[in-house]
Amino acid sequence: MNQDRIDALRAVPLAPFQHVINGCRVSASDAGVLPVVSPVNGTTITTMARGTRKDAISAIAAAREAFDNGCWSEMAPLARKKVLLKWAELIEANALELAVLGVRENGTEISMALKAEPMSAAATIRFYAEAIDKLFGEVAPTDPAFLGLVHREPAGVVGAIVPWNFPLMIGAWKIGPALAAGCTMVLKPAETASLSLVRLAELALDAGVPPGVFNVVTGEGHVVGAQIAESMDVDVLVFTGSGATGRRLLEAAAQSNMKRVYLELGGKSPNIVFADAPDLDEAAKVSAHGIFRNSGQVCIAGSRILVERRIHELFVEKLTAHAASIKVGDPLDVTTQSGAVNSERQLRQNLQFLEEARSLGRKVIGGQQILQESGGFYMAPAIVADTARDDRLFQEEVFGPVLAVTPFDSEEEAVKLANDTRYGLAAAVWTSNLSRAHRMVRKIRAGLVHINTYGGSDLTIPLGGVKQSGNGHDKSLHAFDKFLDLKTAWIKL
Numbered sequence: 001m002n003q004d005r006i007d008a009l010r011a012v013p014l015a016p017f018q019h020v021i022n023g024c025r026v027s028a029s030d031a032g033v034l035p036v037v038s039p040v041n042g043t044t045i046t047t048m049a050r051g052t053r054k055d056a057i058s059a060i061a062a063a064r065e066a067f068d069n070g071c072w073s074e075m076a077p078l079a080r081k082k083v084l085l086k087w088a089e090l091i092e093a094n095a096l097e098l099a100v101l102g103v104r105e106n107g108t109e110i111s112m113a114l115k116a117e118p119m120s121a122a123a124t125i126r127f128y129a130e131a132i133d134k135l136f137g138e139v140a141p142t143d144p145a146f147l148g149l150v151h152r153e154p155a156g157v158v159g160a161i162v163p164w165n166f167p168l169m170i171g172a173w174k175i176g177p178a179l180a181a182g183c184t185m186v187l188k189p190a191e192t193a194s195l196s197l198v199r200l201a202e203l204a205l206d207a208g209v210p211p212g213v214f215n216v217v218t219g220e221g222h223v224v225g226a227q228i229a230e231s232m233d234v235d236v237l238v239f240t241g242s243g244a245t246g247r248r249l250l251e252a253a254a255q256s257n258m259k260r261v262y263l264e265l266g267g268k269s270p271n272i273v274f275a276d277a278p279d280l281d282e283a284a285k286v287s288a289h290g291i292f293r294n295s296g297q298v299c300i301a302g303s304r305i306l307v308e309r310r311i312h313e314l315f316v317e318k319l320t321a322h323a324a325s326i327k328v329g330d331p332l333d334v335t336t337q338s339g340a341v342n343s344e345r346q347l348r349q350n351l352q353f354l355e356e357a358r359s360l361g362r363k364v365i366g367g368q369q370i371l372q373e374s375g376g377f378y379m380a381p382a383i384v385a386d387t388a389r390d391d392r393l394f395q396e397e398v399f400g401p402v403l404a405v406t407p408f409d410s411e412e413e414a415v416k417l418a419n420d421t422r423y424g425l426a427a428a429v430w431t432s433n434l435s436r437a438h439r440m441v442r443k444i445r446a447g448l449v450h451i452n453t454y455g456g457s458d459l460t461i462p463l464g465g466v467k468q469s470g471n472g473h474d475k476s477l478h479a480f481d482k483f484l485d486l487k488t489a490w491i492k493l
């Protein structure tokens with residue numbers, strides 16, 4: 001990565017961002033705008049359209065028309081694939097520009113953002129594009145007097161509502177399989193991470209995605225997002241974000257057309273370290289990375305370390321050393337390892353969790369706010385070395401660089417503590433005992449269990465939660481299940 005090029009891109013003045021609806025850039029219907037405040041220095045870098053319900057309705061109408069007229073859903077799979085591959089190529093060609101734009105808005109360190117955002121989005125769109133012409137229907141093994149054909153049909157208009165961490169990566173996890181399946185989409189980005197998704201929609205048009213197939217409406221959740229959730233014309237709703245919003249979306253679906261709702265929600269993922277871990281230094285290093293990268297704003301962050309009591313003190317020392325070595329600061333400096341917290345509100349929330357831990361007498365290491373000359377929202381990684389199971393920090397997602405550590409005495413207790421929250425997104429187990437590793441995979445209630453590693457999985461494996469971490473899966477070929485309906489033809493021969 002070239003620092004000079006990044007510095008040049010960060011200085012580019014940004015024109016106001018508009019919605020992309022039906023192939024056109026359009027302002028909000030009442031021409032309202034929202035300021036885009038950069039967490040890098042706390043200044044307003046541009047504005048974006050403050051979407052209204054009317055804007056969402058017009059985007060949904062465009063997606064409905066594009067779906068119903070068959071311009072995309074009935075396009076030959078090979079032709080659809082060609083357009084999507086072109087889109088992936090354009091994303092890659094503009095990767096650094098997209099990455100810097102995203103970092104200016106959401107504060108993720110560029111050292112991670114380039115790969116995790118545009119490059120990952122391009123790879124995702126390419127992955128699903130390449131799969132389009134490898135999906136077959138079925139011929140059922142029926143009574144020979146009949147023929148049972150099972151078709152897979154695009155499900156229709158998809159509403160996608162996405163969060164502010166990794167907007168391109170998470171957006172592409174929805175966009176890739178939905179558009180490859182032949183669906184059309186209205187996407188609402190988060191208020192603090194919209195710009196790169198608007199740019200993505202502009203590139204889609206350049207690639208030849210027909211007008212109305214992929215629409216982006218920016219604005220507030222309770223306005224634009226709520227309209228999408230309540231719409232009678234949206235067939236499937238896919239969401240990544242908080243449990244509180246997920247609950248509202250389920251209610252809205254129930255009150256409207258009972259659209260299918262797939263939720264990727266939060267987590268409080270346990271990272272369990274046994275004394276027989278193959279390499280404690282490696283476990284501490286990877287575990288620190290597993291919570292502190294992107295300032296802890298990662299859905300699968302290993303935010304609770306459960307550690308066997310006899311190595312508790314030693315392991316906290318190792319974690320502390322790794323946390324202290326993380327370079328926090330300007331996310332557009334290529335050497336930075338942890339960038340800015342997404343917003344001032346999120347920073348206050350993170351610090352509040354630590355204040356509470358201190359008031360309970362817990363041992364809090366690090367976690368101070370870091371004031372930069374340039375302004376912006378920064379904090380040092382924090383470890384709370386003796387978190388108890390009833391602490392809010394043990395039970396609730398912080399979504400910040402705050403690690404709760406809790407000791408355990410037996411495998412049984414580790415399982416109990418691991419499963420003792422309402423979440424079930426990810427987990428990890430560090431052990432040299434193969435049988436124990438497999439036992440733990442079975443007993444931990446989570447969608448993803450790592451063994452002797454944390455994070456870094458690829459596109460071929462599904463990601464989804466159990467319990468209140470959600471339902472349905474992003475990534476892998478299973479993601480198609482959300483966007484393809486099965487239709488049976490039962491034919492008397």
Ligand code: NAD
Pocket residue numbers: 161162163164165170188189190191219220221222223224225226229240241242243244245246248249264265266267298299300397399425463465469470
């Ligand atoms: P959030 O729920 O506040 O917002 C997510 C999206 O929902 C935003 O676009 C927002 O504008 C919209 N929204 C808010 N209120 C709405 C309403 N009433 N109706 C419709 N839409 C509404 O979540 P967030 O703070 O942006 O994101 C952080 C959360 O996302 C964390 O809990 C994190 O764990 C979760 N997350 C989960 C995954 C996963 O794969 N499981 C991945 C990333 C983030």
